[in-house]
Amino acid sequence: MIPSSVYLDAATAAPLHPVARQALLAALDDGWADPDRLYTSARRARQLLDAAREAAAQTLGVRPDELSFTSSGTTAAHSAVLGGLRGRRRAGAVLVHSAIEHSAVLHAAQQHTAGGGTAVEVPVDRLGRLDLDAWSTAVTGSGVALAALIAASHEVGTVQPVEAAAAVCADAGVPLYVDAAQMVGRMPVPPGWSVLTASARKWGGPPGVGLLVVRKGTRWESPWPADERESGRTPGTVNLPAVVAAAASLRAAAADAAAEAARLTPLVDRIRSRVAAEVPDVEVVGDPERRLPHLVTFSCLYVDGEALLHALDRRGFAVSSGSSCTSSTLRPSHVLEAMGVLSHGNVRVSLHAGSTEADVERFLAELPGIVADLRAEAGVVGL
Amino acid sequence: MTAEPDEVLDCLGQRCPLPVIALARRLPALPVGAVLRVLADDPAAAVDIPAWCRMRDQEFLGTSGTAHHVRRRQ
Ligand SMILES: Cc1ncc(COP(=O)(O)O)c(C=O)c1O
Numbered sequence: 001m002i003p004s005s006v007y008l009d010a011a012t013a014a015p016l017h018p019v020a021r022q023a024l025l026a027a028l029d030d031g032w033a034d035p036d037r038l039y040t041s042a043r044r045a046r047q048l049l050d051a052a053r054e055a056a057a058q059t060l061g062v063r064p065d066e067l068s069f070t071s072s073g074t075t076a077a078h079s080a081v082l083g084g085l086r087g088r089r090r091a092g093a094v095l096v097h098s099a100i101e102h103s104a105v106l107h108a109a110q111q112h113t114a115g116g117g118t119a120v121e122v123p124v125d126r127l128g129r130l131d132l133d134a135w136s137t138a139v140t141g142s143g144v145a146l147a148a149l150i151a152a153s154h155e156v157g158t159v160q161p162v163e164a165a166a167a168v169c170a171d172a173g174v175p176l177y178v179d180a181a182q183m184v185g186r187m188p189v190p191p192g193w194s195v196l197t198a199s200a201r202k203w204g205g206p207p208g209v210g211l212l213v214v215r216k217g218t219r220w221e222s223p224w225p226a227d228e229r230e231s232g233r234t235p236g237t238v239n240l241p242a243v244v245a246a247a248a249s250l251r252a253a254a255a256d257a258a259a260e261a262a263r264l265t266p267l268v269d270r271i272r273s274r275v276a277a278e279v280p281d282v283e284v285v286g287d288p289e290r291r292l293p294h295l296v297t298f299s300c301l302y303v304d305g306e307a308l309l310h311a312l313d314r315r316g317f318a319v320s321s322g323s324s325c326t327s328s329t330l331r332p333s334h335v336l337e338a339m340g341v342l343s344h345g346n347v348r349v350s351l352h353a354g355s356t357e358a359d360v361e362r363f364l365a366e367l368p369g370i371v372a373d374l375r376a377e378a379g380v381v382g383l
Numbered sequence: 384m385t386a387e388p389d390e391v392l393d394c395l396g397q398r399c400p401l402p403v404i405a406l407a408r409r410l411p412a413l414p415v416g417a418v419l420r421v422l423a424d425d426p427a428a429a430v431d432i433p434a435w436c437r438m439r440d441q442e443f444l445g446t447s448g449t450a451h452h453v454r455r456r457q
Contacts, residue, residue: 336430340434342438343399344399344403
């Protein structure tokens, strides 16, 4: 019998929210024209784009002219980092960032250093929490143009001390960029940032839509060739139907966020405690308290991460992993490395609106046997 | 940086978790206080060998290049 499938990788992409599907279908019919043209169908597209921007801005509590749509969370992060550095190049060429940023931020940082700039990485502790003293030292150093902090870890779920980090930045006169991809649509983002990015597919919007918010008064300059669309912040035609769906589903997800968090937090607690109790030699990682409501990560000693992913997939479970054997670069996750926790046999489970208690129970019932079988095959039982 | 090891375990070319498994097999066979050098070039070994020492209450002495040093504590 083929097991029914249980999707547990919402942190990569949540299944499309019903509101997103509805809005997408309607906008495919109604929003295909170019919003910048001057005929009737174009004006209709312009109205849809303006309404989407207003809805998204309202949900985030920002002004519509501060918000631009991008072609992904990755592009938004690139713009945030490179544009933030460019806008402040007279202040210096130092980028401060945590050691657990998303690869999109790290890749932008690499481009910055390849061009002669400097990047200062701030460590985290074993639970994946930013070292605030080290952050303070780094941000108050000379020549700092921008500081970047992920709002909550996409790999281990630990929520970062954004407000405290922002206070340090404000005192030093350094703008703070917050990558809130895992937080937007799930919990309120703390205040104090100057630039923020998010990704629609994380809250049930379609893939290929990102948000870039640049607060008024922030020195930010587009790193791209000139283009007047999206207030000059993101070049290229926006995918309007997808943008409309993203904004509609963001509003729906944010309206349900508190109830969803109250439903998912105890399910994640259950996974944390049952995995620790019922799978021998497992390390459940990340902050057990200050964490995202929907995400949990653990590592199984002596187990090959890729083999574990495939074994889970054969039983119908879709999860992701930070183990080196599952990455194209064959390097372990830099997040697990920065935390100093076991990187092999790693599994990240992330829940969404369609995840049920029965799904979680089935996962918890099957996981110990799957891990035990893999250990038996590898001959590592009793080590 | 580290004293001469009592034994060397060559895990070069092996992918994680194999070097950690080799370490877990070998270390308990050495006397308490003995130092094992694990040669492993998989980047994950630099993360996972110290993590294993923490989980198993063994002493991680440090890494230089692809050489990871562990002392049997118990
Ligand atoms: C924290 C974080 N930032 C950025 C991104 C990139 O977003 P996207 O997948 O839309 O490019 C992701 C998702 O992969 C993420 O989790």
